[in-house]
Each structure stands twice: as C-alpha cells, then as structure tokens.
Amino acid sequence: MELRAVHERCSGCRACELACALANFREMNPAKSALGIEGRFPAPGDYRVHLCDQCGACAEACPEDAIALQNEAYLIDPDLCTGCLTCVDACPHGVMYVHASTETPIKCTLCGACAEICPRGAIVMEGGA
Amino acid sequence: MLYGYAGTILEVNLTSGRATKTPLPENLARDYIGGRGFVARLLWERLSWGTNPFDPENLIIIATGPLSGHLVPASGKTHFGTKSPATGGYADSNMGGHFGPALKYAGYDVLLLTGRAPRPTYLFIEDETVELRSAEPWWGQGAITSEEGLKNELGDEFRAITIGPAGENLVRFACISHDFGRQAGRAGVGAVMGSKNLKAIAVKGTGGLPVFDVEGLFKKSREAYEKVKAKPGFTGWTPEGTAGITDWVNEVGAFPTRNFQTSFFPGYKNINGRAVVEHLKITDKGCFCCPTPCGKYGKAKTGLGEVYVEGPEYESIAILGGDCTLGSIEEVAYANYVCDELGLDTISAGGVAAWAMECFEKGIISEEQVGREIRFGDLDSVVYLLEKMAAREGIGDLLAEGVMRASATLGHGSEEFAMHVKGLEWTGYESRNAPGMMLAYMTADIGAHHNRAWALGHDVAGSAASVHDLISAGGSKGKLAKATVAGKAGRVIELQHIRPLFDCLGVCRLQYMELGFEVENYEELFFRVTGRKMSWDELLEVSERVWHLTRAFSIREVEGFGRESDYPPPRFFQEPIPDGPNEGHYLSREELDILLDEYYAGRGWNKDGIPTEETLRRVGLCDVAEQLAQGR
Numbered sequence: 001m002e003l004r005a006v007h008e009r010c011s012g013c014r015a016c017e018l019a020c021a022l023a024n025f026r027e028m029n030p031a032k033s034a035l036g037i038e039g040r041f042p043a044p045g046d047y048r049v050h051l052c053d054q055c056g057a058c059a060e061a062c063p064e065d066a067i068a069l070q071n072e073a074y075l076i077d078p079d080l081c082t083g084c085l086t087c088v089d090a091c092p093h094g095v096m097y098v099h100a101s102t103e104t105p106i107k108c109t110l111c112g113a114c115a116e117i118c119p120r121g122a123i124v125m126e127g128g129a
Numbered sequence: 130m131l132y133g134y135a136g137t138i139l140e141v142n143l144t145s146g147r148a149t150k151t152p153l154p155e156n157l158a159r160d161y162i163g164g165r166g167f168v169a170r171l172l173w174e175r176l177s178w179g180t181n182p183f184d185p186e187n188l189i190i191i192a193t194g195p196l197s198g199h200l201v202p203a204s205g206k207t208h209f210g211t212k213s214p215a216t217g218g219y220a221d222s223n224m225g226g227h228f229g230p231a232l233k234y235a236g237y238d239v240l241l242l243t244g245r246a247p248r249p250t251y252l253f254i255e256d257e258t259v260e261l262r263s264a265e266p267w268w269g270q271g272a273i274t275s276e277e278g279l280k281n282e283l284g285d286e287f288r289a290i291t292i293g294p295a296g297e298n299l300v301r302f303a304c305i306s307h308d309f310g311r312q313a314g315r316a317g318v319g320a321v322m323g324s325k326n327l328k329a330i331a332v333k334g335t336g337g338l339p340v341f342d343v344e345g346l347f348k349k350s351r352e353a354y355e356k357v358k359a360k361p362g363f364t365g366w367t368p369e370g371t372a373g374i375t376d377w378v379n380e381v382g383a384f385p386t387r388n389f390q391t392s393f394f395p396g397y398k399n400i401n402g403r404a405v406v407e408h409l410k411i412t413d414k415g416c417f418c419c420p421t422p423c424g425k426y427g428k429a430k431t432g433l434g435e436v437y438v439e440g441p442e443y444e445s446i447a448i449l450g451g452d453c454t455l456g457s458i459e460e461v462a463y464a465n466y467v468c469d470e471l472g473l474d475t476i477s478a479g480g481v482a483a484w485a486m487e488c489f490e491k492g493i494i495s496e497e498q499v500g501r502e503i504r505f506g507d508l509d510s511v512v513y514l515l516e517k518m519a520a521r522e523g524i525g526d527l528l529a530e531g532v533m534r535a536s537a538t539l540g541h542g543s544e545e546f547a548m549h550v551k552g553l554e555w556t557g558y559e560s561r562n563a564p565g566m567m568l569a570y571m572t573a574d575i576g577a578h579h580n581r582a583w584a585l586g587h588d589v590a591g592s593a594a595s596v597h598d599l600i601s602a603g604g605s606k607g608k609l610a611k612a613t614v615a616g617k618a619g620r621v622i623e624l625q626h627i628r629p630l631f632d633c634l635g636v637c638r639l640q641y642m643e644l645g646f647e648v649e650n651y652e653e654l655f656f657r658v659t660g661r662k663m664s665w666d667e668l669l670e671v672s673e674r675v676w677h678l679t680r681a682f683s684i685r686e687v688e689g690f691g692r693e694s695d696y697p698p699p700r701f702f703q704e705p706i707p708d709g710p711n712e713g714h715y716l717s718r719e720e721l722d723i724l725l726d727e728y729y730a731g732r733g734w735n736k737d738g739i740p741t742e743e744t745l746r747r748v749g750l751c752d753v754a755e756q757l758a759q760g761r
Contacts, residue, residue, distance in 0.1 A: 013415040
C-alpha cells in the first residue's frame with residue numbers, strides 16, 4: 001500500500017492533518033500530523049500535498065537503526081530513537097515533523113486516516129485493502 | 130474543564146503593549162456558546178457607553194466557537210466584533226479560512242484588542258509568545274501583498290489577517306483580509322483595525338484542543354463527512370459554490386442591477402458560476418475542514434491587467450456584476466481583486482460605486498466633482514471609484530463615508546436610492562417582491578445583510594428547501610405574481626436564530642443551508658466535543674438571547690434607534706420594478722409596516738422595535754433590561 005497525492009484535487013482544508021493527529025495521537029492538533037498541505041498563494045494559486053511515500057531514506061539515515069519497515073511502513077522504535085533528528089533532515093519530502101511534546105519525530109504510519117477523511121479525493125491509498 | 134475550548138481570553142492593549150491572559154469564564158461559554166455570542170456579550174460588558182467607533186477605547190473582539198478547529202465539517206469560522214463605524218451600532222463580521230483554528234491551537238478562544246498603537250504595528254502570536262512588532266514595511270501596502278510579505282518573513286505555517294489602505298484610511302466599510310481572498314467583510318471592522326494602527330495579526334499555534342470524547346468524536350466526524358459527501362449537493366452545488374446561484378436569482382427576479390434600479394440582469398449568464406469555472410478557476414479553495422469549498426481561486430485577464438483572485442463569489446458577482454453592471458466574469462473578478470488588495474468590502478464598495486454612478490447619470494454629481502466621466506458597465510469607472518474611496522482622494526473622501534452619510538451630505542434626492550439599512554449597504558438580493566427577505570434585511574442587526582436570515586428561498590418556493598434543491602428546480606420562466614406579505618415574520622425570526630447559531634458554534638452554515646446536512650448532526654458533534662448535552666432547540670434559545678442582546682446594544686449606542694432604523698430606502702417602497710420577472714412589483718410603506726408589526730409582536734418588542742423588559746428577562750438578560758432602563 002502507498003499513499004498518493006492528487007494535488008489538483010486538494011482544496012487546502014487540512015482535514016487530513018487533523019485526522020492524522022487523531023488517528024496517531026488521539027489529539028485534536030494538526031501540529032502533530034505526519035503530512036503537510038502547502039498553499040502556494042497568491043501565485044501560482046494552488047495546493048501541494050506533502051506525503052510520506054515510505055521511501056526509507058529516514059531508516060537509511062538513522063544512526064541508531066531505530067526506523068524499520070513493518071507491514072509496508074517505516075516505523076520509529078521509540079525505545080531505540082535518541083531524538084537526534086538526523087532522519088528529519090534526511091527526509092527528501094520534508095514530512096518528518098518535530099513537536100515539543102514528543103520525544104521522537106512524527107512520521108507517517110500508513111494508517112490511511114488522511115485518505116479516508118479527505119473529502120476531495122486528493123489523498124488516495126493505493127495498492128492494498 | 131471546558132472541553133472544546135482553548136480556555137483563555139487574550140487581551141492586548143495596543144497603547145501600552147500589555148498582554149493579559151484570563152481564563153475563559155464558564156458562564157460565558159454556557160450562556161453564549163462562542164463566536165458571535167462571545168462578541169455580543171463582551172461588547173455589551175466591556176465597551177463604555179457612547180464610545181466613538183474610531184476612539185482608541187473601541188474594542189475589536191475576535192472570537193472562535195467551541196467547534197472551531199475541531200474535525201467537524203467547515204470548522205474555520207472566526208468572528209470579528211466591534212462598534213461599527215458604518216452604523217454606529219452592533220457589528221460582527223465573520224470569515225472562513227484558517228485563522229480562528231490557529232488562534233485556538235495557540236491557546237486562545239478570544240482575542241480582545243483595546244487602545245491604539247503609537248505607530249504602525251502588527252501583533253505576533255506564537256503559542257505563549259505575544260508581541261507587538263513594527264508594521265512600517267507594510268503600511269500603505271495592499272492587504273494581499275502584506276499577507277504575502279508577512280508569510281515570507283515568518284513562515285508559511287503562520288496564519289495572518291491584514292488590512293489594506295482602505296482600513297488604514299478609515300474607510301467606513303473597510304474589511305479584514307485573510308488567506309489571499311477570504312474576508313471579514315462587513316460593517317467596517319477593517320477600519321477599526323486601521324484606527325488602532327494595527328496592520329495585521331499573525332498566529333501560529335502548536336497546542337491541541339481538549340475534547341470530551343475523542344474516540345466518539347473521531348467516529349462521528351468521519352460519519353459526518355460521509356453524510357455530507359452523500360448529499361446530492363456535494364457534487365451538484367460544490368463545483369460552482371455560491372456563484373452557482375446567480376442564474377436562479379435572476380430567474381426569480383431578485384438580482385441587484387444598476388444600483389437596484391431593477392432586479393434582473395440580462396447578461397447574467399456571462400457572470401455566473403459556470404463562467405467562473407470555465408474562464409477563471411485554477412483550484413477549489415476551501416476553508417478549514419470544509420468538504421464543500423465555495424472558494425474558487427483563479428486568474429483573470431482584462432484590459433487593465435492580469436490578476437490572481439479568489440472568487441468572485443455570489444455576493445461580489447451580484448454587486449460588482451449586476452449592480453455596477455460589469456458584463457464579463459473577468460471584469461467582475463478584476464474589480465473583486467482591486468477591492469481585496471485595497472481592503473474594501475466588495476459589497477459595500479460596489480454598492481457605493483453603483484450609487485455614485487447613478488448620481489452621475491442623474492446629474493447630481495458632475496464630471497468636475499468626480500474627476501472624470503463615470504458610467505455603469507465600465508470597468509475603468511468602477512476601478513477609478515474604488516481607488517479614490519480607498520485613498521479618500523477627491524470624491525473618494527465622500528464615498529468612503531458610505532451611501533448613508535454621502536447621500537445625506539450630497540442631498541438632491543440621492544437619499545432615495547442610497548441602498549442601505551442602518552448605514553450598511555445592501556447585499557445581493559433585490560427584495561421588492563420577496564417580503565420575507567425584505568424583512569430579513571430590514572431587521573438584520575448589522576444593517577442590510579443577508580446572512581442572518583436568507584428568507585428568499587422561502588419567499589419563492591414557500592419551503593425550507595436547501596439551496597441546491599432550489600437551484601436544481603430552476604427559476605421562473607415568466608412573470609411572477611405579487612408575493613403575499615402577511616405571515617412572513619415567523620419564518621424570518623426562525624432563520625434569525627438558526628443561521629446565527631452556526632456563528633456561535635464556530636462552524637459554517639453552508640453544509641446545512643446549501644446541502645441540507647441535518648441540524649441533528651451538530652447536536653451530536655457539539656456533545657462529543659464539549660460534553661454538553663443540548664438539543665438543537667436549546668441551542669437556539671442561546672441564539673435568541675444573542676439576538677435580543679445585539680438589538681439592545683444598538684439601542685444603547687445609536688441615538689433614536691428603533692422602528693425608523695428598520696426601513697429600507699424609499700426606492701424599495703416607492704418605485705415599482707421596471708422590468709424582468711418581477712416587473713411592476715414593490716412593497717408599499719403600509720406593507721412594510723405589516724411586516725414590522727408582525728415581526729415586533731413575534732419578537733416581544735414594542736411598536737417602536739424596542740425589546741420589552743419582560744422579553745429581556747424571559748431570555749435571561751435581566752442585567753441588560755436593568756441597564757437599559759437606567760440608561761447606563
């Protein structure tokens with residue numbers, strides 16, 4: 001399974017960010033989501049959806065081997081993570097996030113909550129159940 | 130624990146720079162819910178009687194609701210309240226976008242601004258950090274340009290509101306702008322910001338909101354989005370958004386045309402929702418958590434240049450298109466952009482321009498006074514007037530006062546067609562054969578505004594159908610009979626409680642109004658967020674309380690406020706509509722009195738439109754009743 005963005009369908013409502021934070025942290029707080037919506041205004045006047053595609057660059061960069069592939073998603077092992085943030089710098093899509101309340105970076109778990117809530121079909125879960 | 134709320138009121142004195150944080154009072158949340166309710170109560174309690182709108186002592190109250198910022202359909206609404214420089218009475222104007230949710234994530238339900246900054250300033254809020262910073266680089270710049278500059282400097286994750294030159298220059302209908310095309314447009318809230326030397330506010334919040342039942346809410350929220358998606362209007366209404374009603378309004382003869390001289394614009398298909406989508410649109414642009422984005426962001430090319438612009442939405446189409454008779458969607462969009470950048474409310478500014486063009490046609494103002502020839506249907510004329518009024522240059526200084534004051538100064542019968550109620554210019558529905566809608570405009574608390582009670586559908590179809598259903602059924606194919614006047618007040622009062630309730634909750638009403646998303650959903654979502662079990666009827670009681678309170682505020686602040694404040698301009702009760710589906714119709718002064726008498730009786734107000742002491746006590750406003758009786 002993989003998340004895919006259909007940028008031209010995004011209307012910038014950010015429901016995906018809230019659903020992500022609710023699904024992964026049980027918190028109403030978009031600052032704790034693992035994806036980002038970028039509005040490019042006033043020009044060119046569109047949105048870009050920034051998603052994790054599970055490329056594994058974070059796992060390769062991690063000096064503690066704290067990020068490993070499990071069921072198609074790279075997940076952070078909080079027991080091994082030291083919070084060095086090397087992975088955050090290494091992420092080619094800029095979708096590993098830091099929040100003051102969490103000891104490890106915030107990363108997509110491929111839970112699909114964003115795709116499920118998106119009312120515009122701008123985020124789709126492909127290749128699986 | 131107040132679930133749903135951030136829990137804090139942030140008060141900033143712009144004169145001293147002092148920021149004060151106080152807990153959100155539980156009784157305020159209980160009795161007024163949020164948003165518009167907070168604005169109304171805090172204005173009543175905190176503003177000194179008789180304050181001039183441009184005095185430093187006037188307040189700007191920016192309030193969110195308990196549902197703002199939660200995963201609830203369209204939870205991005207933010208309310209801006211003040212004593213209006215347009216009407217001298219109660220004002221609240223709301224906008225969508227993302228500012229209110231950000232304010233809550235930063236920890237604040239309400240931002241209360243007092244005083245006047247000694248120099249051009251913007252307010253910076255990042256969670257706990259609250260600072261006043263110099264806005265010198267942006268003073269004099271456009272509202273959109275300033276927002277772009279602020280975001281470039283602070284980062285894209287900041288949500289900003291700005292004013293343009295019109296706000297700085299105290300144009301009485303200046304707006305507050307946000308997110309490159311959304312506005313708190315009405316009643317001059319931007320001018321009050323300008324009077325405080327406050328160019329902008331930028332907010333970033335990284336905190337979460339307390340939720341009574343997170344698991345239950347997450348489940349119900351997902352169900353709510355699915356229910357909205359299942360409505361026929363989801364695919365039928367959303368593609369064109371509010372602009373999609375343009376055809377229907379023309380076909381039922383309610384489209385403002387040539388300064389409301391008539392109610393049908395023959396070229397309406399050139400400026401309708403389809404034209405927006407086909408000729409302008411780049412992307413749908415939604416407010417926070419909105420599944421049905423009415424914003425259409427695009428690019429318009431005219432002889433005056435090429436601009437990026439959000440919209441035009443229906444109101445701007447009606448007033449800049451029909452009322453100023455601009456004939457193409459590109460021209461309407463261009464004028465919309467000029468308003469946005471200058472920080473002018475498209476509705477009032479367009480209405481003022483239309484009034485000026487009619488004055489010119491009638492020889493009441495001369496080419497020498499204006500500085501050039503101006504005429505309906507000419508984009509150059511409209512843009513010229515907009516720029517003059519924003520700068521208060523030449524004729525613009527008079528126009529910047531709004532049609533009520535400008536016509537009182539100019540005289541020569543120009544008052545007869547100064548299209549306003551209480552000093553606020555009329556919005557996009559001509560109502561000479563729509564008695565319910567006429568009454569809604571007459572009695573709306575901020576002046577001639579449609580959103581407190583959109584009764585036009587009820588006037589035309591006699592039902593509470595959703596807007597999507599109305600549009601789908603189509604307009605009239607011929608002449609319309611004169612509408613019945615008696616019996617309209619009940620529905621208007623009902624709507625004046627329903628729609629402003631959404632403004633208390635902090636969510637947009639359009640999923641309910643346009644698509645028919647049922648009110649029971651909001652009872653459930655409100656409970657999961659706040660833990661308060663309230664029926665829709667109980668929630669409506671709060672909305673009724675707020676309605677009487679805003680009336681009391683204007684009675685308190687505007688000398689002689691009462692029945693005479695509730696009449697439309699003479700054009701609407703003296704001139705029959707000259708052509709179109711409603712040709713020959715108008716409402717006589719006697720018919721307007723039938724509407725008002727029924728309305729006041731239904732409200733529990735006396736013949737002069739003043740709430741009785743018994744009524745105020747019945748809705749829980751005992752202190753307001755006592756203060757009004759004592760005159761302080």
